[in-house]
Amino acid sequence: MDEIVDGVTHPMGAAPFREACRAALDRDGVLCLPDFIQPAALEAMLNEARGAQDKAYFCTSRHSVYLTPADPAYPAEHPANRQVESSKGCICDDVIGANSPLRTLYDDPGFRAFVAAVTGEAALYPYADPLSSINIHYAHRGQELGWHFDNSSFAITLLIQKPEAGSRFEYVKDLRRADAGEMNFEGVRKLLDEEMTPTVLTMEPATLVLFRGRNAIHRVSPNEGETTRMLAVLAYNAQPGVALSENARMTFYGRLG
Template sequence: MTRSYRVDDLVDFNVYPLDETVSPEYKVALSQAREQLQHDGCAVIKNLLRPTAVKIISQEIIARKQTTHFSTSSMNPYFHSTKNSDYPDRHPVNTFIERSSGFIPGDSWDSSLAIDVLFRSEALTAFIRDCLETDSVYCYADPLAGLTANILDPGQQFAWHFDTNEFA
């Protein structure tokens, strides 16, 4: 029997009341995340997920590992694979590193899974939007690339790179 999850099964709403944006707890969490983003460029929201949620999501990922699409390529930090003669050899644009990893594609998940419930949660999306102080945040609608899990087996590497997203 497949279990259906609600966001509050996965996120402790007593600590992170995503459904009560005017509560003191929400405001504290928001303030802490914004401060980290301002200072460090990233935020760690400790214990956002219940320990049981982390375990469930880990099991969901492991159960779908056989659907992983693996690839190996050599690329620079800008996702290019050819040398650019406009720059010196030692310039990062001409520095190529192996990238060997995989991802579980979006069509491997279904709406009953905890990971999908979090991905599509309006409350969690609104919290992220509030943390980022932006007007809109959308779930990526691509059926393969929308919700993915990166997989690295021993010996594989996900090379350092510049993300082209405004935030990730």
């Protein structure tokens, strides 16, 4: 792990560091750790991502920001039903090499304990299906991730390569209160109508990000450069034996296994 993570800047096993990270995530809804990955490990991740890009499943979908089916109780232009577009490519866990730095990082007990401590989870487990634990996302020129709220309580991403322009991670913290059933349709309308200015999270390759997206609406703006944006997603569950549904796997990956 010393060859993968800069443990001097980011001492994951140190209680004060964990506590500071958790406080930042609780306060801001996002924790951004620049230069988390060592240069040689980042280069290995980039080479792996480039080499596997021909195996990526590319798709374009239209969806509501709530990632829910159309609600007939509201008109089509209502915030609950307004459609945004997402387009990206993705390779799955079974494409990631056994000796990949991404897999070493994902499987490392110290890293998993760090993430659990920062997010407040008792323990973390990989997905039970063969596709969902580690993904690499690709965005070519013009591709984007449309505005949405996450269903999960937190997400972990690692930027591998960024384009010359565009692909900005934008978000608005606490725009809804999902557990209380408060969807804040008016706030979503203002954002979609550009009457609200989102926060832009600036990051460079090798940056690890923990993000609470269940109540924070967010998007990745269209790639405006010639360089492909490459982003690793490390996904865990709070319970063992959880698999992404077959419908979700077909939608996101184009296959079941």
